[in-house]
Amino acid sequence: MTVMVFGAGALGSLIGALILKSGQDVVFIARGEQYRVLKERGLKISGLMDEEFEVEVYDRPVDADLVFLTVKAYDTEKAAELLRDVSFDGICSLQNGVGNEDILSGYFSAVVGGVTTYGANLKEPGHVVYAGEGMTFLGDWKGNAAHNFADVMEKAGMNVEVVGDIGKRIWEKAAINAVINPLTAICRVRNGKIVEIPQIWTIAKKIAGECEAILGRMGFHVDVENVARDVALRTSENRSSMLQDVEKGKRTEVEFINGAFVRKGRELGIDAIYNEMMVNLVRGMELGMD
């Protein structure tokens, strides 16, 4: 059994390292400087684990049995096109945002949706910090492969559960990210500050209200304001992934987070003007970067 990790950045390298450490075969797909360093020097994981791994790494996909997809959401379509040329039995997205599984379902017959709270940061090429042990929920989106992916993760000692409501969980996580991520990125603050600073929290509540109305109409009843508040406070010292992207001058996943609520709101006839404002402001920042 060979497991491919397509997108060996922060999360993919961590997941791949944990699977490799358990004695299972892993191939890593990377690009650019990350590919070069992984090939020449291997992978270093620090933080909750302190180990170095020699890794089998390629700059294009190869045949495998199972594929974990860990590219950013805006790279999913391109990854699917590349993966079409190789053979594997199932693909599992561990990405944030909405829409990845639908894109993959247009290409492949066994697609698994995933939501994970494991935390990883890329310190420098080839060096990933394992920042938080979390939980991963997997669910079949198309076909029947979730249990195969869960077996691999379980063997690797990871916390994982196969669930029947992965769609709801993906949207729920997207709602939490829709409230916290753009505001932390625009205001350049850590997560906890969006609750502490009343001027920011006022806007957060508007975004949460729109997300809750949309999720409610979809049959997903979530108290978005309170859940997002709890997550922001529990992760109060975190710099959100969107803030980190903006600070590094990288593109963000805002179109797959707040943008997903704007599109779903339009479809359902529900206003999502605060989410739309977040998309425009964050995209504006991205496009204005030198």
Ligand SMILES: NC(=O)C1=CN([C@@H]2O[C@H](COP(=O)(O)OP(=O)(O)OC[C@H]3O[C@@H](n4cnc5c(N)ncnc54)[C@H](OP(=O)(O)O)[C@@H]3O)[C@@H](O)[C@H]2O)C=CC1
């Ligand atoms: N990091 C975390 O703790 C968590 C992340 N997530 C989600 O997981 C996903 C990945 O996040 P993260 O690991 O932080 O992001 P990273 O940018 O660190 O990792 C993605 C990696 O995929 C690479 N990549 C993209 N396209 C290709 C390609 N065609 N061929 C080879 N490599 C490719 C990227 O290269 P390049 O840098 O050149 O673009 C990058 O190295 C996101 O959706 C994120 O929201 C979810 C939970 C936790």
Ligand SMILES: CC(C)(CO)C(=O)C(=O)O
């Ligand atoms: C939950 C949260 C907001 C934690 O920082 C996150 O998922 C992110 O930063 O993308």
